Amino acid sequence: MQQYWDIFRKKVKYLWLWIWRKDVVIFLLFVGLTMIFWWGRVLSSPRDMHMKVSVNYTGIPQQIVLDRELPKTLTITVRDEGKQLRQISRHGVELSMNLSRYLREDHGKVELTADVLRPRLQDILPGSMQLQHVLPENIEFAYHTQEKKRVGVQVLSKITIADQHHLVSEGKVTPDSVDVFGDKETIQAIRYILTDSVRVDQLRDSMSQQVALQVPQGIRVEPDSVRVEWVAEQFTEKSFTLPIQIEGVPTGEKLRLFPQTAHVIVRVSMSHFANVVSEDLHVVCHYPTKECPSLPLKVHTQNPYIYNVRISPTAVEYIIER
Numbered sequence: 001m002q003q004y005w006d007i008f009r010k011k012v013k014y015l016w017l018w019i020w021r022k023d024v025v026i027f028l029l030f031v032g033l034t035m036i037f038w039w040g041r042v043l044s045s046p047r048d049m050h051m052k053v054s055v056n057y058t059g060i061p062q063q064i065v066l067d068r069e070l071p072k073t074l075t076i077t078v079r080d081e082g083k084q085l086r087q088i089s090r091h092g093v094e095l096s097m098n099l100s101r102y103l104r105e106d107h108g109k110v111e112l113t114a115d116v117l118r119p120r121l122q123d124i125l126p127g128s129m130q131l132q133h134v135l136p137e138n139i140e141f142a143y144h145t146q147e148k149k150r151v152g153v154q155v156l157s158k159i160t161i162a163d164q165h166h167l168v169s170e171g172k173v174t175p176d177s178v179d180v181f182g183d184k185e186t187i188q189a190i191r192y193i194l195t196d197s198v199r200v201d202q203l204r205d206s207m208s209q210q211v212a213l214q215v216p217q218g219i220r221v222e223p224d225s226v227r228v229e230w231v232a233e234q235f236t237e238k239s240f241t242l243p244i245q246i247e248g249v250p251t252g253e254k255l256r257l258f259p260q261t262a263h264v265i266v267r268v269s270m271s272h273f274a275n276v277v278s279e280d281l282h283v284v285c286h287y288p289t290k291e292c293p294s295l296p297l298k299v300h301t302q303n304p305y306i307y308n309v310r311i312s313p314t315a316v317e318y319i320i321e322r
Contacts, residue, residue, distance in 0.1 A: 048132060049085045050077050053093050053121065059100030062222060063181060067142040076121060077132040084126055093124050107144035114138060146181040146220070151190055153178060153213065155228055156197040162204035162232070166307060168269060169206075169231035178226070182219035193221060195228065206231045233269040235307070240264045240278045244297065244316065248287040254321040255287060262297055265310045272305035280306065285316065293317070 052073045102110045114137045155171040180187050195211045208229045215221045246255050262283045268276045280303040285295040294315040
């Protein structure tokens, strides 16, 4: 094995010495200089190049509908020194076309000829660069104006909640209304736009989803999708024993209740457990306007964190004392 290794080393050493012979070094140097001069000549000599120009159309009102899709790129042929061509091909160029001046009527046809496109293109090219050809040479389209109406969005969803959880926010839509465009008769009949159906099983946390809208035939909707958010939280229960308040007692009379307190159980999110106190709840009954065996109880609260109020008993007996 050592013998083969020694032979390999001798071969490599011989090849290295051969490469660095004087005549080989001179030859390689000559080739390198030739390549440098050739590349410099390429960069300094004028030549033609084909390239694509991105087109950005602005100034189109929402109500305007075009009869065709406008070209997103133009193919141009330019002539300049290689250095300039290499630089512009690396960075690219973009043409911005403001169409507002051509869309002033309710409907019409527009033709952007070469006399319009060429000066705009030449303005975005370096001064030394000559524009030779443009494809397509002109851009033609027709347009008309549609009616516009703002309508709300309704969510189609089927949500099931995990055990010991409840919905804190049900189907919050952003944006909650959209613009619809179409002929006057069609959009007058539209009251709202539906989303695609969304199904979520065993929701136990917050969920946000971009949902497409169901667009009726013959109209256009902007935007064509909305973000819908559902928030579910784990809940617990909190109980209170509260005095029963009597409303509407005539002057000079007294109403004695049996019992005089009620047991109230409320459902509250775990995150807002400390935000619910007994002062948030009021148990009331009304003085009877006609003879009845018992008075129903009601629970009043304005605390937004309270859900699913239960009360026991639901009615109380009474005695009127005069």
